[in-house]
Amino acid sequence: MDIKLWITSxxxxxxxxxxxxxxxxxxxxxxxxxxxxxxxICYTDFLSNIAMLGxxxxxxxxxxxxxxxxxxxxxxxxxxxxxxxxxxxxxxGTHSGSNYSIQEQDEIIRRLILAIRKDLGQNVGGGLSEFxxxxxxxxxxxxxxxxx
Numbered sequence: 001m002d003i004k005l006w007i008t009s010x011x012x013x014x015x016x017x018x019x020x021x022x023x024x025x026x027x028x029x030x031x032x033x034x035x036x037x038x039x040x041i042c043y044t045d046f047l048s049n050i051a052m053l054g055x056x057x058x059x060x061x062x063x064x065x066x067x068x069x070x071x072x073x074x075x076x077x078x079x080x081x082x083x084x085x086x087x088x089x090x091x092x093g094t095h096s097g098s099n100y101s102i103q104e105q106d107e108i109i110r111r112l113i114l115a116i117r118k119d120l121g122q123n124v125g126g127g128l129s130e131f132x133x134x135x136x137x138x139x140x141x142x143x144x145x146x147x148x
Contacts, residue, residue, distance in 0.1 A: 039076050043116050045069045078119040084112035
């Protein structure tokens, strides 16, 4: 067989192989981006539901949304995130009244947010490791109007 034919065949095979590898890597990147997008939505819902439970107007619907978001976290979250979710649930479930410390709850939530950011691939350095993240709730009923 002629050397030029061999070189042409190897070149064609290398081109096809490179296209297949590029397609595979591109698809893998797309799947990872979709996963991150879904996680971000779930984490946002979870934090929103924590805030709803922190308001003065808790109801069955807010508890149901929080329960559903926690259950979703069990599917998508890293072990570190789940450890902090469980720590928060344990704290909420075992402390009440004068035994309940908003500062302690906020510290658990701060560590939880750092773990979520890390799970989403964000850098948690640069002063964020001690940053006091806060969650807030609306503090008013959906039908309530505050006039200024």
